[in-house]
Amino acid sequence: MxxxxxxxxxxxxxxxxxxxxxxxxxxxxxxxxxxxxxxxxxxxxxxxxxxxxxxxxxxxxxxxxxxxxxxxxxxxxxxxxxxxxxxxxxxxxxxxxxxxxxxxxxxxxxxxxxxxxxxxxxxxxxxxxxxxxxxxxxxxxxxxxxxxxxxxxxxxxxxxxxxxxxxxxxxxxxxxxxxxxxxxxxxxxxxxxxxxxxxxxxxxxxxxxxxxxxxxxxxxxxxxxxxxxxxxxxxxxxxxxxxxxxxxxxxxxxxxxxxxxxxxxxxxxxxxxxxxxxxxxxxxxxxxxxxxxxxxxWERPTTPVWPQERPDGFPEHWPYPPPFPPGRPFWQRIAPFVGNSCSGRACCTDHWNHCSDEWKPEACDGDCDCGDCGDCCDCCDCCDCN
Missing domain, CATH: 1.10.600.10 (Farnesyl Diphosphate Synthase)
Structure with a gap:
């Protein structure tokens, strides 16, 4: 953009x-x-x-x-x-x-x-x-x-x-x-x-x-x-x-x-x-x-690393440390974002949102009647961007 x-x-x-x-x-x-x-x-x-x-x-x-x-x-x-x-x-x-x-x-x-x-x-x-x-x-x-x-x-x-x-x-x-x-x-x-x-x-x-x-x-x-x-x-x-x-x-x-x-x-x-x-x-x-x-x-360090202890304000229910450095540039986010969002993983399992660096729970609540999940995207309405 x-x-x-x-x-x-x-x-x-x-x-x-x-x-x-x-x-x-x-x-x-x-x-x-x-x-x-x-x-x-x-x-x-x-x-x-x-x-x-x-x-x-x-x-x-x-x-x-x-x-x-x-x-x-x-x-x-x-x-x-x-x-x-x-x-x-x-x-x-x-x-x-x-x-x-x-x-x-x-x-x-x-x-x-x-x-x-x-x-x-x-x-x-x-x-x-x-x-x-x-x-x-x-x-x-x-x-x-x-x-x-x-x-x-x-x-x-x-x-x-x-x-x-x-x-x-x-x-x-x-x-x-x-x-x-x-x-x-x-x-x-x-x-x-x-x-x-x-x-x-x-x-x-x-x-x-x-x-x-x-x-x-x-x-x-x-x-x-x-x-x-x-x-x-x-x-x-x-x-x-x-x-x-x-x-x-x-x-x-x-x-x-x-x-x-x-x-x-x-x-x-x-x-x-x-x-x-x-x-x-x-x-x-x-x-x-x-x-x-x-x-x-706070000031971002020259070589960003996560501190050993969970910092104040970091949500308790998120995995720590995240599998990526803090403040990573945009180009480092593209591949994992595409992998999560376009493969369907973002719909059906918990994951890291690589745009916002937030931990997201699974989108489906487990009550979807999807059979063998062949229609999982239709069930979750994951592909509807309206």
């Missing part, structure tokens, strides 16, 4: 983590139900934040119980319902930004801003048209045409940057304008018009930060294949771009104080703390001085 926001579980805690999952799964299912299975691939953490931002401006969002899903270790979950205005807006925003990205790929090829790739351009053109049609059928709170119009000039501005040179702010302006519209639309969806001005400001800064962080991440690859990079085009160092991001994070915090919100606990952790963490990760990657933004109660 993509997006610049990656909420820290140590900051969220159990309650906010459950709320985050409700918005994340709610967006994914809203895309599926309204626009087809393939559109779930457009889900991003930044779009989830749009759902959270909308919810923070009005009463609690409508929820429902979703069926088992492999990405949840075949567990049911409470999710934001697809009828909720925040989920609808987030889905429309996901489709709109994905359509804009596809259009940008085509424009980069046309204006020689990226290495020639005819197949990629053809596929992007087809996908972009389909995504645009689906986006235009979504939430009326977002002016899809205006957002796409803002982003459609991105490649032209970049071409001008190569031909005659333009300031960095001009290169990031299309993204800033588009995200400002999306953020402001949350006020309309939530029925909180007083928040529009502050959200427009926050959205513009958020879009600029996202653009700059993407440029920092891609600068080596862009140099290697000759693609356009706004930092190199304007002679801006990654360190200077990081400092610009820090300044804009502070501006977002100031504008955030002007918002009228109902319950902003999750929003504050995801948006404000999430942006700080996103910038700090680039600071660390560049070897610059930084302060740690994750206010966790």
């Amino acid at each position: 993509f997006g610049i926001l990656t909420p820290c579980q140590h900051v969220l805690g159990d309650d906010l983590s459950a709320q985050w999952r409700a918005h994340l799964c709610g967006l994914c299912l809203t895309l599926r139900d309204g626009h087809g299975q393939a559109t779930r691939l457009t889900t991003s953490t930044d779009a989830v934040m749009i759902s959270i931002l909308t919810a923070a401006q009005h009463d609690s969002p409508a929820t429902r119980t979703a069926g088992p899903c492999p990405l949840r270790g075949m567990r049911t979950a409470t999710v934001v319902d697809g009828s909720d205005p925040g989920a609808q807006l987030a889905a429309t925003a996901s489709l709109t930004l994905a359509a804009a990205k596809a259009d940008d790929v085509v424009a980069e090829q046309h204006l020689a801003l990226a290495p020639p790739a005819r197949t990629r351009s053809t596929v992007a053109s087809i996908v972009g048209r389909r995504l645009r049609r689906r986006a235009e059928s979504g939430s009326g709170a977002l002016d899809v045409g205006s957002v796409l119009a803002d982003l459609s000039v991105q490649a032209t501005v970049e071409r001008s940057g190569l031909d005659r040179g333009v300031p960095l702010a001009e290169l990031t302006a299309p993204t800033a304008a588009a995200t400002a519209r999306v953020f402001a639309a949350t006020a309309d969806a939530a029925g909180a018009p007083a928040n529009r001005d502050a959200l427009t400001e926050i959205g513009a800064h958020f879009g600029t930060i996202a653009h700059l962080l993407d440029a920092i991440d891609d600068i080596d690859a862009d140099r290697a294949d000759g693609s356009f990079n706004p930092l190199d085009a304007t002679g801006t160092s990654p360190a200077a771009a990081v400092e610009d991001c820090r300044r804009m994070v502070r501006a977002i915090r100031r504008a955030y104080g002007r918002l009228e919100l109902v319950d902003d606990r999750l929003l504050r952790a995801v948006l404000l703390d999430g942006l700080t963490q996103a910038v700090d990760r680039r600071v660390k990657a560049l070897g610059l001085s930084r302060t740690h933004s994750c206010r966790a109660e």
Whole structure:
């Protein structure tokens, strides 16, 4: 999953983590139900934040119980319902930004801003048209045409940057304008018009930060294949771009104080703390001085190992120590997760959920009349992700 926001579980805690999952799964299912299975691939953490931002401006969002899903270790979950205005807006925003990205790929090829790739351009053109049609059928709170119009000039501005040179702010302006519209639309969806001005400001800064962080991440690859990079085009160092991001994070915090919100606990952790963490990760990657933004109660050791004694807070009914190191990276989780969730073991026996590192009891209660268990998945409804 993509997006610049990656909420820290140590900051969220159990309650906010459950709320985050409700918005994340709610967006994914809203895309599926309204626009087809393939559109779930457009889900991003930044779009989830749009759902959270909308919810923070009005009463609690409508929820429902979703069926088992492999990405949840075949567990049911409470999710934001697809009828909720925040989920609808987030889905429309996901489709709109994905359509804009596809259009940008085509424009980069046309204006020689990226290495020639005819197949990629053809596929992007087809996908972009389909995504645009689906986006235009979504939430009326977002002016899809205006957002796409803002982003459609991105490649032209970049071409001008190569031909005659333009300031960095001009290169990031299309993204800033588009995200400002999306953020402001949350006020309309939530029925909180007083928040529009502050959200427009926050959205513009958020879009600029996202653009700059993407440029920092891609600068080596862009140099290697000759693609356009706004930092190199304007002679801006990654360190200077990081400092610009820090300044804009502070501006977002100031504008955030002007918002009228109902319950902003999750929003504050995801948006404000999430942006700080996103910038700090680039600071660390560049070897610059930084302060740690994750206010966790413990520090992860350089070589993670489980202590000899069961730590406080570790559930008594879970096996100890777990058969994996604490804080393992994502790539170490993939194989065991696929083995448990896709083989059916997650349905019918106790196991470790390798996404969340939680111990899960068997899903079937033993009373299923499955005969020789040849129809175990049908009995447990394990493959129903609705």
